[in-house]
Each structure stands twice: as C-alpha cells, then as structure tokens.
Amino acid sequence: MKYIFSIIIITGLLTALAQGSEEDAWKYRKCMDLVESDAGAAVKYANDWIFGGTGGVPAGHCKALGLLGLGKVKDAAKLLEKLVDDMVISGDPDPASARKNAGLKVQLYGQAALAWKEAGDFDKSYMAYSSAISGIGKSGHRSLFHELYLARGTLQILRAQYRAAIEDFTLAIEKAPRQFEGFLQRAKAYRKRRSFLKARLDLRVASKLEIDHPAILLESGILYRELGQKLEARLEWQKIMDRHPESDYTDMARINIELLKP
Numbered sequence: 001m002k003y004i005f006s007i008i009i010i011t012g013l014l015t016a017l018a019q020g021s022e023e024d025a026w027k028y029r030k031c032m033d034l035v036e037s038d039a040g041a042a043v044k045y046a047n048d049w050i051f052g053g054t055g056g057v058p059a060g061h062c063k064a065l066g067l068l069g070l071g072k073v074k075d076a077a078k079l080l081e082k083l084v085d086d087m088v089i090s091g092d093p094d095p096a097s098a099r100k101n102a103g104l105k106v107q108l109y110g111q112a113a114l115a116w117k118e119a120g121d122f123d124k125s126y127m128a129y130s131s132a133i134s135g136i137g138k139s140g141h142r143s144l145f146h147e148l149y150l151a152r153g154t155l156q157i158l159r160a161q162y163r164a165a166i167e168d169f170t171l172a173i174e175k176a177p178r179q180f181e182g183f184l185q186r187a188k189a190y191r192k193r194r195s196f197l198k199a200r201l202d203l204r205v206a207s208k209l210e211i212d213h214p215a216i217l218l219e220s221g222i223l224y225r226e227l228g229q230k231l232e233a234r235l236e237w238q239k240i241m242d243r244h245p246e247s248d249y250t251d252m253a254r255i256n257i258e259l260l261k262p
Contacts, residue, residue: 024058031062039069057083057104068115077115081128084108102138109135110148113155122159129155146175146182153185157192165189180210184219191223199223214240214249221256230260 034042046063049055060083067076084105113128129152136144153168169186183206190199206216221236237253
C-alpha cells in the first residue's frame with residue numbers, strides 16, 4: 001500500500017475531495033480507509049457509490065487508488081484523466097468553485113502522470129505532467145511548480161531527454177532555490193550529458209543546502225566513477241554505509257562498491 005499513498009504527492013487533495021455533503025464526505029473517508037486495508041473492497045465500494053449516482057469525483061478518485069492497489073496502473077491512470085475530463089465538461093460558473101476545481105485538476109493530472117510512469121508509458125506521463133503544470137496558474141497553487149517541475153524533469157531523464165530535464169530542474173531551482181533536490185537532479189542530468197564539471201558544481205550546492213544527505217553522496221560517488229576516480233567514489237559510498245546504515249541508499253552503495261571490484 002506504500003505506493004498508493006506515495007501517489008498522493010500534493011497535500012490537500014484528500015481534504016478537498018472530502019468536502020461536499022456530509023454523507024459524501026463520510027463515504028469518501030470510508031472508501032479511502034478501504035484503499036489502505038483492502039484495495040479490491042475499495043473498488044467495489046466505489047463502484048456501488050458511482051452506480052448510486054452521487055459519487056462523482058470523490059468516488060472515482062477512490063476507485064482509481066484502489067485500482068493502483070490492485071496493480072492496474074493503466075486503468076487507474078485512464079480513470080484519473082477521465083475525472084479531469086468530466087470536470088471540464090461539467091464546468092462551474094461560480095468563481096470560487098472553479099478555482100477549487102482547477103486545483104483538483106492539477107492534482108489529479110499529477111497523480112495520473114505518476115500512474116502512467118509506473119505503467120511505463122513515459123510519453124503519456126509527460127503529457128499529464130505538462131497538463132498539471134499548465135493548470136497551476138488558474139488554481140492559485142503556485143507552490144506546486146517546484147514539485148511538478150522536479151517530477152517532470154526526473155521523467156525526462158528516463159526518456160533520455162537530458163536537455164529538457166535540465167530546463168525543468170532549472171525552473172524548479174528558480175521556484176525554490178533553497179531546496180537541494182533541484183540541484184541534485186540537475187547534476188544527474190548533467191552527468192548523463194557528460195557535462196561533468198557542471199554536475200560537480202550542482203552537487204556542491206546541493207551538499208551545502210543539505211549536508212550529508214545519502215542521495216547526494218550516492219550521486220557524488222557515481223560521478224567520481226564516471227571520471228575514473230574509483231577511490232573517491234568508494235569513499236563517498238562508504239560514507240553512506242557508515243553514516244546511514246538503515247537507509248535504503250546503503251544497499252545501493254554496497255552494490256556500487258561491489259561493481260568497482262575487478
């Protein structure tokens with residue numbers, strides 16, 4: 001179930017969807033509890049709610065997360081985008097409601113992008129991220145720019161679109177220059193393009209913003225390895241094992257050290 005809730009990357013979505021009639025809010029909370037405990041039961045509950053004619057977006061959203069829990073990521077992604085389409089068709093003349101709905105669309109697109117990424121369809125994931133970013137202006141949630149540019153940039157690395165990834169990470173840095181993630185991810189993209197000096201400069205900034213973070217140490221070691229500096233690479237990865245023994249990065253550091261052996 002960890003994946004299901006990692007898909008909810010934007011705070012406030014659950015609260016916004018639970019607003020409405022008291023009965024719908026109660027049903028949504030119950031459905032989300034089922035998502036955590038029994039994804040199949042959550043899908044059935046959401047379907048019954050939808051067929052009852054009152055579920056709307058909350059029921060559809062709960063069903064989508066249930067589908068994710070069942071491993072049906074493509075179906076979930078399609079449903080999340082359909083929810084946005086339905087909101088566009090229905091519209092809302094009230095300015096306050098329209099603004100709230102614009103925020104929901106951004107967040108649903110962001111979740112659909114993650115689902116498409118999980119499904120391995122990077123092109124559809126890119127389009128969903130782009131739709132989310134395009135909708136931020138109407139939603140008023142400008143703080144989401146940083147997170148979504150980071151997410152789309154990471155996807156661009158997977159698509160081997162390294163220049164586009166650098167552009168996205170640069171935009172993320174502009175939105176939040178005191179957060180290290182943009183510099184770390186841009187360093188990865190520069191490394192992929194073999195712009196090693198620029199990668200090292202970004203890693204230095206990242207390490208000043210977030211001292212001793214294992215993700216930075218891991219990437220620093222990879223960059224040293226690319227440069228043929230195996231001793232320096234080993235030292236960076238050993239730091240992870242010594243200082244963060246319980247971290248998920250420890251296994252990656254150990255694997256990378258093993259790969260250095262003849």
